[in-house]
Amino acid sequence: MRRRGHGASDASSSSSVTHPMDTKRRLKIGIAGLGRLGRRHAENLAQRTPRAQLVAACSPVAEELAWAAQQLGIAHCYGEYAAMLADPDVEAVFLVTPTTLHAAQIIEGLEAGKHVFCEKPLSLDIVDCARVQREAAGRPELKVMIGYGRRFDPSYRDAYDKIQAGLIGAPFLVRSQNLDMNDPSGFFVRFAPTSGGIFLDCTVHDIDLARWFLGNPRPLRVFAAGTVAIHTGLREFGDVDNGVATCEFDGGKLACFYASRTMAHGHETATEIFGTGGRLTVGANPRLDRVDISDAHGVRNECTPTFYERFEAAFLHEIAHFVDAVLDDRAPALTLHDATEATRIALALRESLQSRRVIELD
Amino acid sequence: MRRRGHGASDASSSSSVTHPMDTKRRLKIGIAGLGRLGRRHAENLAQRTPRAQLVAACSPVAEELAWAAQQLGIAHCYGEYAAMLADPDVEAVFLVTPTTLHAAQIIEGLEAGKHVFCEKPLSLDIVDCARVQREAAGRPELKVMIGYGRRFDPSYRDAYDKIQAGLIGAPFLVRSQNLDMNDPSGFFVRFAPTSGGIFLDCTVHDIDLARWFLGNPRPLRVFAAGTVAIHTGLREFGDVDNGVATCEFDGGKLACFYASRTMAHGHETATEIFGTGGRLTVGANPRLDRVDISDAHGVRNECTPTFYERFEAAFLHEIAHFVDAVLDDRAPALTLHDATEATRIALALRESLQSRRVIELD
Amino acid sequence: MRRRGHGASDASSSSSVTHPMDTKRRLKIGIAGLGRLGRRHAENLAQRTPRAQLVAACSPVAEELAWAAQQLGIAHCYGEYAAMLADPDVEAVFLVTPTTLHAAQIIEGLEAGKHVFCEKPLSLDIVDCARVQREAAGRPELKVMIGYGRRFDPSYRDAYDKIQAGLIGAPFLVRSQNLDMNDPSGFFVRFAPTSGGIFLDCTVHDIDLARWFLGNPRPLRVFAAGTVAIHTGLREFGDVDNGVATCEFDGGKLACFYASRTMAHGHETATEIFGTGGRLTVGANPRLDRVDISDAHGVRNECTPTFYERFEAAFLHEIAHFVDAVLDDRAPALTLHDATEATRIALALRESLQSRRVIELD
C-alpha cells in the first residue's frame, strides 16, 4: 500500500498544522541566543509556527536584539537570561546558546517554571546531564526537550515509520554520517575549544539516529579514529576534521559513524539502516532540489550547502512538536535520557580517538 | 559559483517570509470554493501565509462552510459569491471554483473592487479571456493573477534562474509532462464534460512553463495526438487519457508535451529545457522524499502520489507572491496575457487532437 | 523472481559465447568499409566473435587496407567490392559502406551467394528497399540482416523481455531519443548531403525500437518539426540539428521521437515505454560507468561520449546474432520488412518537417 505521504517539499505539514484549531491559545515563548542558528529559530517561531508566539528574546549582543525588535516585532528584549526568566508572560524558553551554558540555563528555566527547549547537545559533561535529568524529573508538569532535529525530518520520519511497519525486518546495523562543506575560513577551528570535538559537535546527531532506529539498545563499547586532512589548527585541541567510529550495542546491534568538516560538494547527512529483510537509505544524494544539469561536467545536481537548507523542514516540525507537547500536555518524543545517551557515547568516542583504545561503556 | 539555494524541502521561504515585517498589515481574503484544492488553499491562507488573513469563505455546500468555520475559525461564511463580494472587510478574493465560472467571477470581483486570485485555467473560451483582460486593464489599481503554480516551485524557479544566468546558453526546446497516477474510480471521467479535456486541464501547466522558459515566443502551429489506454468512458467526450503534442514557436523554438491519467507509480511532473550550451531537467525522478529502499524489488524510491504533495511548497510561494503583489503594489509575475496564451494554445491542441490536423495559430 | 541477468558490463555474453561449441566451424566473413565504424566492426569480427573469422576486407583507401592487414592479420585485402565477392573463401559480407551503396551492394552480395549483414539504414529510397526485399525473398537460403543494433543492447533486451512478460501491461506509447554530443567541427554537416537528414540518420533507430516494443503496429500518420540551434550550415540541405516527431499507429499506439546533434554532455540514447501497468525507461542517465564525483560542481557522473561507447556490447551481440543465424540456419530476429518500415516512416518524418504538414502513411 502506498501511503499519501509527506513530500520532500513538505516543510510545515506537522501535526500542529492539521490540528483542529478549536482553541486559539498560542504558546508564549522567549528565545535565548540570536546567533546564526538562533535567528533561524526566532524567525520560525515568529512567522512559521501557528501555535507559537515569540514574545521575548535575550542576547548579550545589542545588534541582535535590535534585529529581533525591528524584524520580528518582539516587544520584550533582554540583555540577561535571568531577566527574561522573570518575565511572567514567557511560558517556555528556547535555548540556542553555547553548549557550556545549556545545563545551567535549563535548570534555571525549570526553576522559573518555564518549559524548556534546548539545542543539542545537552552538555559535554555527563554529570551535568544527570543533574538536568534529576531537576526535570522533579517538575513533571514542565516539558523539556533537546533539539535532535533529524528525527523530525520528513525523510527520517518516513524511514522510521517503514521500519516500525516491518519493511526491512529486524534492523541490526546503522551507518550514519554528518559531512559538512569545507569552510576555508575555519570557523569550527575557532569553535574547537568549546565544541567538545567533532564527535560531540556532529556525531551526536548520528548517535541519536542510530539509537532511535535500533530501538534504544544499550551501548557496550566503541572505537574511534580520525585524521586532520586540512585544518591543522585542530591538532592543538586534540580534535580532527574527519572522524570515524564504531559502536557495539547489546543484542548484536552495531553502528558506524563518520563526521567530516572538509567536503567539497556541500552538506551531506546520510544514514543507512540495514535489517534482516532490506535496507533503507536516507539522503544518498544531498541534492539541493529537483534540478539536474547536463553539461560539460556530465550529469549533475547541486547540493545543500549547509545543514540548515537540508533540515529546514525538520526545524519547523521539531518546534511544532515541542509546542504541541506543551499545549496538549503530552510527553515529547525525545527524552532527556536520549540526550544523555548521545552525550555519553560521544564522550566515549572522543576518549577512544585520543587514547587509540577500545572504550567499554558501563 | 554555488548559490546558497532553497532546498527541496523549502516549503515556505518565500519573499514574504523573509520580508521585513515593518508593517503589521495583513491582506484580508475571502475564498470561494472549498472542494479538494479549495480546502488546501484555505488552510494555507489561514495558517501558513504570514501576511494574509482569511476572513471569509463562500461555498454552496453547507458542510464545507461548517468545516471552514470550525477548523479555520472563519467568521464570515457565505452561501453565495455575491454576498461575499458585498462584504466590505474582504480586500481580495481567492477563486477555487469550476473553470466555467472563472471569467464571470473574476469580472464580478473586479467590479466589486476586489483583488482576484483565480485557479488555472483562466477560461476554456478565448473570448472570455479577452473580456477579463479588458476588464482588468480598466482597473489598474486591482491585481489579478491566475494560479499557474509551477512557476513558484523552488526547483522550477531554480531552473529559471539558471537559464537567466546563461547556464545552458540559448534555450530552444522545452519538453514538459504532467503525468497523474491512475485513479481507478475515474474521477476525471465524470469531470470530463466540463474539464475541457486533458490539454486544457493538465497541459496548460506545461504550456505556461514552456512559454516562461523560452521567453514568451509567439506560437505558430501545433499538432496533437492521443489515445485512450484505460478509461474508455472518455471517448464520448472526445477526450483521451494520454495525449502528446508539439508546438512550434517563432524563432525556431519548440515545445513537446505529454499528459497522462494512467501512471502506476504516482504523479510525475517533469520538464527538460534544452539550450545551446546544456540541458536542465526538473523532476526526473518524482521521488516522495530522500528515502531509498533496497529490497527484493531492487533499489527504489516511492513517488509523490498527487500534484499536491509535489507542489505543496509551490502553493505557499504562489499565495505569498500574490499577497506581496497586492500589499506592496507590484505587478504579479504572471500576467493575464500569459493565462490567455496558455488557454489559446491548449484549445489549439484539442482541436488538433480531434481533427487530426496541424492547427495554425494567428 | 529475480533473473540472473546480464549486467551493464556484459559486453560479450551473447548466445554464441555460451553456445555449446560442438562444432569448430567458424563463419568466414569479408568486410566492406573500414571507416570509423567499419574499423570497430572489423576488430570485433577479428578478435571478439568466437564463431566468426574475418578473412577478407575491402576498401578504396589503401591505408585502411594496410591497417587491416597489419593490425588484424587479414590475408585477403581488396580495393573493389566485386573482387571480394569473387573470393570463394568469403561466406558472408559485412557492409559498413555509405548508405547510398547499401541496396546495390546487398543485391550483388546475394547474387554472389553470400550472406549479408548491412549497417542501417537499408536505404533512403523506398523503391530500393522493396527491390532488396524481393531479391532476398528469392534466395531463402541466404541470411540478410540490417544493423539496428539497439535491439541487441542488454538493457534494451531486458526491457523487451520484461514487456513480453507483462510487467507493464499493454504498451501504448514509446518515447525515444537519440542525442549526440555536439561536434564543433560539424562532421555531420559535411555528411548532410548524403545522410538523408537527421530522421533518416538518427531517428531510424528510435523508429525501429518503437515498432519493436509496440508489437509492429501499422503507422497511420506522422508530424515532425525541427530547428537549427547551432549548425546553420544544415539549412541549405533542408536539415536541422534538433528534430522532434510524433507517429500514430493503428490500435491507438503512439511514438514520440527526438534527435539532436547539439548536446553538451555526451551521447544519450534513451527510451521510455509506457504501458497500462507501468513504465520502463532505458538509459535515463547516460552514465559512462559506475563512478560518481562529488566536488565543487555538485554530485555528478561523466557520460558516454559517443554511441560507440554506449553500444559496445550491443555491437558484439548483434554480430554474434547474425553469425549464429547463418551457422545454425535460423532467421535473424530483425527482418528486411522491419528495415523497410524504419525507412518508410523516417522518410515521412522528413517530408513532414519540410512541408509542415501531417503526412498520412498508406
Added chain:
Amino acid sequence: MRRRGHGASDASSSSSVTHPMDTKRRLKIGIAGLGRLGRRHAENLAQRTPRAQLVAACSPVAEELAWAAQQLGIAHCYGEYAAMLADPDVEAVFLVTPTTLHAAQIIEGLEAGKHVFCEKPLSLDIVDCARVQREAAGRPELKVMIGYGRRFDPSYRDAYDKIQAGLIGAPFLVRSQNLDMNDPSGFFVRFAPTSGGIFLDCTVHDIDLARWFLGNPRPLRVFAAGTVAIHTGLREFGDVDNGVATCEFDGGKLACFYASRTMAHGHETATEIFGTGGRLTVGANPRLDRVDISDAHGVRNECTPTFYERFEAAFLHEIAHFVDAVLDDRAPALTLHDATEATRIALALRESLQSRRVIELD
C-alpha cells in the same frame, strides 16, 4: 577535458584487445579447479581472451573434466595437479582451487617453471605468504599474480586514474564494502570452516582497494566488530554474517570496511574515496543495467545478483593483464606483497573481531 572513456559495458577493451597483433603467439594455459568460478575463468580463457589458449585442465571431479573437454574442446585433462604441471605444453597455470591449497600449488607451479595466476586470497597463513614471496623472488623470470580483480574493473580503474590525475586532491579515507545477496541455502556456512571468515573471504578485496587508492600506506592498527543477523550456524566457527572494521594507516590515512552475507537486493560492491578536494564513489547503486521500472513499487532498478555479473568485465581485463604481463615480459600491476598485505590486515581484523580489542600491526 572529457576523455573518450571506456563505458560501463566495456567488457573487453583491455590493452590486449587493442594491442597490435604483430605476433600470433598465444600463451598456453592450464587451469586447476573447475568449480563455479573456475568454469567462468575457463570459458573466459577459452573463448574471450585473444592472446590466450586454454590447453589443459585439472580437477578431481570427472564430470568437470568432461565438461571442459566437450564444451571447451580442451585436449589435455588431468585428475591431478602434478600431472598437469608435467605437461610441457602448459606455460602458465591458473589456480581456482580452495584457498588452503594456494600456497603449495603456487610453489609447485613455480618449481615446474610455470607462470602462475591464483585466485585471491594468497593464503590464510602469513607464513605461507612469505614463503610464496621468497620462492617467487628466486624465479624472477616467472610471473605470479593473485586475482584481486576489482582493480581491473573499468569503473574502479576510472576512479584510480582520476585520483592519479589529482581530481580529488590527496586521498585520506576509503570506505569500501562487499555485500552479498542472502543465500537462504547458506552455502557460505558450509564453506565457513575453510573460508577464514568474512574478512578473509570478502573484505580482502576492500583492503586491497583501500591500499591501492591510498598509495599503499603502512597499516598501524585495526578494530573490527560483527554480528550474526541471520545465519546462526556461523557462530560455531567464530564467524559473522555482517562485519565492520576500521584500519588506521600511517600518514593519517584511514579505511572503513563492511562485509555482509544478508542483503535482500543483490550483490553490492561499493567504494568511496575521500580526498582533500572531493570524493569519488564507485558503485553507489548496484544496478543490473540501464533499465528503470516505474510501477506500484515506485521508481526502481534491479541489481546485480552476484559478484560475477558485477565484475564480468573485470575478470576479462584481469586475465588479459596477466597474459600480457607474461607475453610482453612486464611485471604485473599487482604484486605478491600486495596480496600478503591484504591477508595480513584481514587476519588482524579477524583477531580483533574475536578478541574485541584493537590489534596493532607491526
